Amino acid sequence: MKTEQNDQQAKRGRTVALVIAGTMLIWMAAQFLGKQAGLPGRYALLFDFAAMAALIWALVNIYQIWRARQKDEG
Numbered sequence: 127m128k129t130e131q132n133d134q135q136a137k138r139g140r141t142v143a144l145v146i147a148g149t150m151l152i153w154m155a156a157q158f159l160g161k162q163a164g165l166p167g168r169y170a171l172l173f174d175f176a177a178m179a180a181l182i183w184a185l186v187n188i189y190q191i192w193r194a195r196q197k198d199e200g
Contacts, residue, residue, distance in 0.1 A: 128198070131194075131198065135191055135194060135195065138187065138191055139191055141187075142184050142187045142188055142191070145180055145183065145184050146180075146181065146184050149177050149180040149181060149184075150177075152177075153173060153174075153176075153177040156170075156173040157170060157173065160173065
């Protein structure tokens with residue numbers, strides 16, 4: 127039972143890591159390509175908000191993983 131929970135938490139942690147890395151790569155590419163294409167600044171703001179939403183999701187999940195590990199140790 128313990129190893130199954132640890133495996134699930136590890137999988138969730140890897141997913142969060144991929145979301146963070148992917149978000150940053152997509153955000154940087156969007157900023158670069160938007161500037162090259164001459165898109166208005168409002169599109170850059172849209173990309174910024176999308177990246178912030180993904181990072182907030184990741185932060186919430188990191189907190190939940192941390193709380194679950196604290197609960198398992200206690």
